[in-house]
Amino acid sequence: MDDVHLRPWQWARFGLVLAVILCTVQVVPKQAHAAPYAAMVIDARTGEVLHSRNADTQLHPASLTKMMTLYIAFEAIKRGEISPDTVVTITGKAAAEPPSKLGLRKGQKIKFRYLIRAAAVKSANDAATAIGIAISGSEAAFARRMNRTAKALGMTRTHFKNAHGLTENGHLSTARDMTTLGRHLFYDHPQYYNLFSRITTDAGMKAVSNTNRRFLSSYKGADGIKTGYTRAAGFNLVASAERGSERIITTVFGGRSTATRNAKVAELMDLGFRRAPSRAPVRKPALPVYAAMDTDLDAPGGAGKTIRLITAVKVSPRPTPRPVTQDPAAQAQLAALTESIKDAVVTAIAEPEPVVVAEAAPAPAPAAPPVTETAIDAEEPLAEIVASAAPARPAMPKAQPLFTGTAAPASAAPVAVAAPVTVSAPPARPEAIVLTSLQPQAESPAEPEVVTRMSTSGGRHWAINVGVLGSRYQAERTLLKTALKEIDTLDEALRKVVRRSNGWHANFVGMTEAQADLACRRLNARNTRCKVLGPS
Incomplete structure (x- = not known):
């Protein structure tokens, strides 16, 4: 082959072309290790598994962890450990968390309800950490509580290390466990479930948008629950959707992008709705039992601390007795006073004196009408006075109440004196005792009063109607959706379905007029x- 001789300008052109080629050619790196894929589909009504793939493989849950953080927050509110209006002071640990975050600052004060909204809607890491510290005092203590709660819920292959879900060695869960947690969130705390369907919400500092808004807007019937992403976990999602009487919960781990993950979840949702029966009994999951959960999983030796409250009264407080005086003069005065009281009592018994009967208790025998105006000689014995004060008359329809200055009925055996007897000094001549009834009975007896029913509702006779439906199921579902929508004013109302000729009426009953008016306006x-x- 003959040598090829190129001129200098040709060599320059050749070098330029070669440089362009080298710049445009991309060096193909090694195939990036994709996060493992796992999926789970269940019928939320019964818990029946409709599809699973690697459902028990331990993987990084990412921000799906916040589902447990929020579950414990709801439990703490329910138990009275904390209130939604509790003002939380943000620590440096919470403020230093990486994005996604609300932007909390160290020392800032914010209501607990705003932290819940930020964690549920925006998936804010700083808000999740602040929730854990506010409840348990530290993130480590809160992680131990997360693990105890997971065990109580039956999440057997889950272990938490933090409240937000950022990648940490040993912080793992499974598609099956996260599906179980999503079902418990829906059934155990339905009053808070609407948080997960809000496209935007007020988080105190600013309005935040839902990280799951694309799936909520694109899939029919979707109303939650939570997204998650880290480089180690991939794109994760636990989603729930309702169509008619069917509700499906789907979990996907290891999606390659938000779009592909949402497409896979939609595909599995459709599969679940095809496989789920149109009618199925609702079997709610059992509430967690914490009786055997006293073991601190992360404490050295594994022994937790059990706190038992002793509420029984050991000592009954009694009045302190008066000190006994040792002074002879004081003792003599006390003895003289005692003797004078005894003499006065004996004198009152021996000599008839005017007696004022303040109140007399009626006997259980048939009552007779009280004496209106009766003058009785003061020298007669008291038993004869009372017996003669009530002549024989037909019995009244109902017993007379106790009145001041009213004589007892004639048929009463002993006279019961409710008030003390006042003894005064004898006057110049014995006076008569006048027993006057406060309610003199006229010639004709009063008509008997008939009480048919006593109301204990406290004025809660008002209700609101939210629709007339074609079936009982539709009416009950409408009541449930309305109660979740307006939980503040309908929390104490009772849901009642009434069948009428024109359909099934969905009513909230047991409300006051003000409550019913406010709820209807809202x-x-x-x-x-x-x-x-x-x-x-």
């Missing part, structure tokens, strides 16, 4: 039709 503001029903 529902109307939310584009929910309702009507206030007064007592009939």
Whole structure:
């Protein structure tokens, strides 16, 4: 082959072309290790598994961890450990968490309810850590509580190290366990479940958007629950959707992107709705039992601390007795006073004196009408006075109440004196005792009063109607959705379905007029039709 001779300008062109080629050619790296894939689909009504793939493989849950953080927050509110309006002071640990975050600052004060909203909607890591520290005092103590709660819920292959879900060695869960947790969130704390379906919400500092808004907006019937992403975990999602009487919960671990993950979850949701029966009994999961959960899983030696409250009264407080005086003069005065009291009592018994009977208790025998105006000689014995004060008359329809200055009935055996007897000095001549009834009975007896029913509702006779439906199931579902939508005013109301000729009426009953009016106005503001029903 002949040598190829190139001129200098040709060599320059060749070098330029070669440089362009080298710049445009991308060096293909090694295949990046994709996060392992796992999936689980269940019928939320019964807990039946409709599909599973690697469901028991331990993987990084990422921000799905916040489902447990929020579950414990709801439990703490229910038990009275903390209130939604409790003001929390943000620690440096919480403020230093990496994004996604609300932007909390060390020393900042914020209500607990805003931390819950930020963790549930925006998936804020700083808010999740602040929740854990506010409840348990430290993130480590809160992680131990998370593990105890997971064990009580039956999440056998889950172990938590933090409240937010950022990658940490040993912080693992499974698709099956996260599906179980999602089902418990829905059934154990339904009053808070609407948080997970909010596209935006007020987090105190600012309005935040839902990290799951794309799936909520694109899939029919979707109403929650929680997303999660880290480089080690991939794109995770626990989702729930309802169509008709069916509710499906789907979990996906290891998605390659938000779009592909959402597409996979939608595909599995459709599979679940196809496989789930149209009618199935609702078997709610059992509430967690913490009786055997006193073992501190992370404490040295594994022994936890059990706190038992002793509420029984050991000593009954009694009044301190008066000190006994040792002074002879004081003792002599006390003895003289005692003797004078005894003499006065003996004199009162021996000599008839005017007696004022303050109150007399009626006997259980048939009552006779009280004496209106009766003058009795003061020298007669008291038993004869009382016996002669009530002549024989037909019995009244109902017994007379106890009145001041009223004589007892004639048929009463002993006279019961309720008030003390006042003894005064004898006057110049014996006076008569006048027993006057406060309610003189006229010639004709009063008509008997018949009480048919006593109301104990405290004025809660009002109700509101939120629709007339075609079936009992539709009416009950409408009541449940309305109660979740307006939990503040309908929390104490009772849901009642009444069948009428025109359909099944969905009513909230047991409300006062003010409560019913307020609830109906708030529902109307939310584009929910309702009507206030007064007592009939």
